[in-house]
Amino acid sequence: MNQNEFLTVVLPFKDKLFRLAKRLLVSTEEAEDATQEVLVKLWTKSDNLQTYKSTEAMAMTMTKNYCLDQLKAKRSGNMQLVHTNYTDGAAGVEQTVEDTDSLEWVNKIMLQLPEQQRVIIQLRDIEQYDFDEMAEILKMSESAIRVALSRARKTIRENMTKTHNYGMERGR
């Protein structure tokens, strides 16, 4: 497989890898690095890519695992301060309400979810994968995915309703 062939395979889902990486790592730069890292790994395997059932699913799995490893390494390496800087989306309600951009606070609410649920929301509600593909990417059963998805959506709703109601009361 030469470079052009590889790019035609990879380019359609390159941005999906990036968005998944960003969902987990939060920082754009780190997500870019993760995307590159995964694509380079894929490139080294490119000679037998055809033998894999779905290159995209494999790339998504690799991205997820890579990002989770990065997060784990950060936590164990006493880098927590850097990390909590990013996840500061878990800040107080007051600050969330002050965010003028309502889409931005949805983003912050999503950051409060556990990583696994964030990945599931990303795959389903943003990338719109069907459950078969998600099962392949996550190596989970469909029912387990549905349970986690429901839990994640309800958590988002709860947090949004909280801030929504609070905003309303404050507005009066």
Next chain:
Amino acid sequence: MEWSEVDSLLEKYFNGETSLNEEQQLRDYFSTQVPAPHLQQYQSLFGYFDQAKVEECPKQLPIFRTVKPARNRMLWWSAAASVVVLVGWSTFALLQTNGTEQSDLGTYEDPKVAFEATQKALSMLSSQVNVGIESVQYIEEYQIAKNKVFKKPVAKQQGS
């Protein structure tokens, strides 16, 4: 879409039971219509999903230009190295064989002369082989002395 319909779809949605198609209906509803007041809080959620889907990786990917050549360069270096080794080794081997040609000892043309020369060489060798055998004879003395000291085993052997 009616409110009640949206309500029931949302109920399914939060239970993780909607299909992709139904989720698309929800997205469409929230992006095209002014939602009912009690549904307004979900507008930003679905709006966010739509917005998040179009974000692109800002970094272009120059990596494959650097990765593949790196691999090739490796290949070229190893090829060059092996050529150097091969050339070096073969010139060395060539010099060696040239050296042996110079120290050629010559040969015999006539088989009879060659036979005599061989016999002479072999007899010279065999006469030299036995040199020093006398000095080994002394070792026999040790055996005799040992037999004198350890009489019993010898006597036993004689007795039996």
